[in-house]
Amino acid sequence: MIGVAPPAYDPATPTTANTLPVGGPATVRAYVAELLRRHRRAFVLLVTVNTVAVVASMAGPWLLGDLVERVSDSARELHLELTAGLFLAALVVQAVFVRQVRLRGAMLGERMLADLREDFLVRSVGLPPGVLERAGTGDLLSRITTDIDRLANAMREAVPQLTIGVVWAALLLGGLAVTAPPLAPAVLVALPLLVVGCRWYFKRAPSAYRSEAAGYAAVAAALAETVDAGRTVEAHRLGERRIALSERRIREWTAWERYTLWLRSVLFPVVNITHVTVLGSVLMVGGVFVLHGWIGIGQLTTGALIAQMLVDPVGLILRWYDELQVAQVSLARLVGVRDIEPDAGDASVRPDGRHVRADKVHFGYRPGVDVLRKVSLDVAPGTRLALVGPSGAGKSTLGRLLAGIYAPRNGRITLGGAELSRMPAEDVRSHVALVNQEHHVFVGSLRDNLLLARTGAQDAELWAALGAVDADGWARALDEGLDTEVGSGGLALTPAQAQQIALARLVLADPHTLVLDEATSLLDPRAARHLERSLARVLDGRTVVAIAHRLHTAHDADVIAVVENGRITELGSHDQLVATDGAYAALWRSWHG
Template identity: 85%
Template sequence: MTAAIGLTPPAHDPAAPESATTLPVGTPATVRAYVTGLLRRHRAAFAVLVSVNAVAVIASMVGPYLLGSLVDRLAEGARDLHLPVTVGLFTAALLVQTVFVRMVRLRGAMLGEEMLADLREDFLVRSVALPPGVLERAGTGDLLSRITTDIDRLAEAMREAVPQLTVGVVWAGLLIGGLTVTAPPLALAVLVAAPLLVVGCRWYFRRAPAAYRSEAAGYAAVAAALAETVDAGRTVEAHRLGARRVALSDRRIKEWTAWERYTLYLRSVLFPVINVTHTTVLAAVLLIGGVFVLNGWMDVGDLTTGALLAQMLVEPVGIILRWYDELQVAQVSLARLVGVRDIEPERGDESVGPDGREVRAREVRFGYREGVDVLHRVSMEVAPGTRMALVGPSGAGKSTLGRLLAGIYAPRAGRVTLGGAELSRMPAERVREHVALVNQEHHVFVGSLRDNLLLARTGAEDAELWAALGAVDADGWARALDDGLDTGVGSGGLALTPAQAQQIALARLVLADPHTLVLDEATSLLDPRAARHLERSLARVLEGRTVVAIAHRLHTAHDADVIAVVEEGRITELGSHDDLVAAGGAYAALWRSWHG
């Protein structure tokens, strides 16, 4: 850590945590295009906000003009100052300003909320349209962090920064315009201070966004180190890791405080520059105006009005700088949210469709990284109505092969077909009509139990919903609920157990009624006896369907028509349970180890 932390940002520490994203981050061009479209979508609301704000600002300028006129009359020695009229006009202007300032805040808040809602909706719609393979590879963590953490970071910017920045720009522009109309020479005062403000802000904004991001990351690293130490306290004590954990925490705190000092240094430079700018503007107005008044080129009343308008510039300039800084930080979150727009959705060929139900893989190669294959020249056939089990050691490629057969991934080489139609060329929606994937991740959405089931088939009647629940042995606990199908589940509702959530997912599968299924440890969250019972119940429901089951519990393989043993990305054995046990190969060894 550099000792000159007050002057330069902390040196990069290679041991510090790095953030990595698998979904893209929007390019500046993408962000600009989205912001432009968002502003165009809300141009009417922006126009109303600008108009209301203009009225409020003009009303606020009435006071300085009245005072300037009063000073002029006093300088001319007038005895009738028309004070009642002046006070009446000032009071009326103050009332108008109060009403319209309230309207500005209301319109600004409404605009911010509408834009934030649009941003959330746009992100959700685009996320749902992403290719399934992209989401499978990226996982849900990055996607969820964007729609939660990044949305939260943007919330204040959208609710406050955009409307307030608009207000500040209109406010400052009208004040400068008023200053120019009142006494054009006094407008030169703004030009005198402008270079100082521009140079100071340019210096600050080139450093601040990255510094604040690093400061936030440093705090997160401190919190993570402390939480890990507390959670694993017994392990730390057992392995005598206390000193090492304390040293790690000290290092993280030192890194975080270094960034804190650096951002404080940035502010300690910017704020004096802003204060000096304000003082320079006012001093220049008084000096230039004084010279003009002494030479008879300007009235003292115009100087008074100009000085007051110049003083009023302090607040809008502060608003602009404050919220522009906020937008610089929010821009990072916005880039992450709109980054999904850089992913082209898979359109597919609408003319491509299956002519039959046979599933085939021919010389398939696939890998998650360039040049590293997980599957190597895999070929297989699954006849309609066949129950096939994929077994093998962990990491052999079973789940990857299952996702290829379900059309989630497209092979790097070779072909995966359904009824002769290549899955990678079919539209995703058409693939889902024929093939369904049920994996170990099961989701319960906020809403009623009925709503969760209707996701699979929106027009299903209650009798069909109960039949689907009964098919997966879930009707018992479901009928025991106080409100039955109307019971609220998910966050804020009834907390379902992992096993119950799995049963709901399988009930949705029954309702969806696809003819080909890929089950990837679909009963893994149930205890062995319950899983066995559920699989027997499902066997009756799945009668006549093509099923590819990926399982570590070999009783699933025992019940299958065909078993494929996957080892190191290749199918090494293929046959029935009895044939493979008799062959004495890899499957026989697995079966013996399963039964002890």
């Protein structure tokens, strides 16, 4: 079969997800088998009620065939009342059990979909933080939204309907072999055409659907990144370049959409021809057999009706199997997170103290390109360290390394002599916390948002945490206090209030080492200064690494590290660095006027 060729390969065109892996066939099969084991009772019940419904549906052809046979034999007693009664009874049984099939299928699909959502969320949250940060907004967003939406239809309908179709077709073939054995081989006449058409289609469809899904992820990534960095795009006049990139990604995605549509436009006519061939072969072969007296006219009638009934289950199987090709790609993208080894670490690696040290650290986001080079730093317990320097110098990257988010390519980051990259993620979080410019308000009550940091905290502790970050004033003014619904659909908090909630969570989590990555950047300078003074009381005695672009934060620090071009070029107190008259002194004069 010759037709439209797939879109030409472009090295810039993604065919897989950007960072998070796509699950291989073994991973997908293992997960599907696990889902079926979880819901085996519901699956067996679905097959059982479907079997009863199909057997009841075959009563009609059998009764009609028997009636035709008696008429052809000129029988005096046709027993029409009995035939009509049996037919009506079979129809009622079929209707009842078809309803059960639809109900049980829908319930099974919803339960499996719920399991899939929960499994993906739990697994994603358990991934190493560095993996999630490098994954990219577009890829992660497309998996959570588009792939889940595509799978919703498959889980609700495709899996139950495919099961129903397979059982249906098998029982009809069995019924044909029992009621009209000589006609059963006639059904196989159309099999070669169906096999050839399906092999042609399914050889091309999976890779095409994968490319289509990856193309959509690339579109989502380009759009999300452009919107998130809108001000930067405007500042650097990158609008035309970003628009051109988005348009190119859309063209690549739609090219794969057209290709998969063309594949289906070839498959469906083949299926329709198969249906006609099945019925035609049964009638022609059966007619010859009747003329030779090998079978009766009643058997031919029954066989023809059952062959006609095969159209529905075969169409159902192919339709939903095609749907599963799309769903399989989305499922592979969702279960791909299972291929990422959890950041288990070594539970035996435990810190002996609170001393933070970086020793000749190299780190880069891409192979061969280091953002940090030969960075060494010694932070004693209780020290307040400020990281300052121009944008892009590596301050935030160094902060994430010190917080255990990333592992260095070379060198070591240690806490109390224990290497952070070897410690389990949960242990690292109990000692070190990172608060950056990003803040999240979850849908729910204000209390629920705070309890994320410490589930067992009492209301008095929650109010104390809010008070520590100067948020108790506006929080107590709320009509329902801690029970006030916030987030989407609830009270819309200002960016400053959302940031105060994030800092209140930090107070509740109570780690001994904190990394603040411009944590007060969304507050106006006066409010930020006031909040930092309040935090100073809360953070007393803790080790604090503050990444700030407001130099008053550095002025209050015990030690200041100036980061330039991925290196620490100056280290000392505010007075020492001003007296040195280097890079920090120049920054201070520029900022202070």
